[in-house]
Amino acid sequence: MFNLNPAKVMMGDTGSLFLGGLISCLALYLKMPLILLVIALIPILETLSVILQVYYYKKTGNRIFKMAPLHHHFELSGWNENKVVRVFSVITLLVCILGILMV
Numbered sequence: 001m002f003n004l005n006p007a008k009v010m011m012g013d014t015g016s017l018f019l020g021g022l023i024s025c026l027a028l029y030l031k032m033p034l035i036l037l038v039i040a041l042i043p044i045l046e047t048l049s050v051i052l053q054v055y056y057y058k059k060t061g062n063r064i065f066k067m068a069p070l071h072h073h074f075e076l077s078g079w080n081e082n083k084v085v086r087v088f089s090v091i092t093l094l095v096c097i098l099g100i101l102m103v
Contacts, residue, residue: 041092049068049070049073071084
């Protein structure tokens, strides 16, 4: 709400790693670690896209994605940054609702 487009402050790795660690700790504390596989779909896909890209490139010399992580592939495919954020946010909202319904 206070940092709408254009962003004036970027979270960076420190903030995002803290939030990811906090969510992981809460899931473990609540004895629900498998829910992370559902609610963290986008971060999992982002990480897997990098792993797949590096592995495939080292084996074949070709790329699977135009650029990794996945959100850069979509940007290079013509999506603007706002569209990527909106689509990924909607997907995250839907999988979080699914995760809550699974509990």
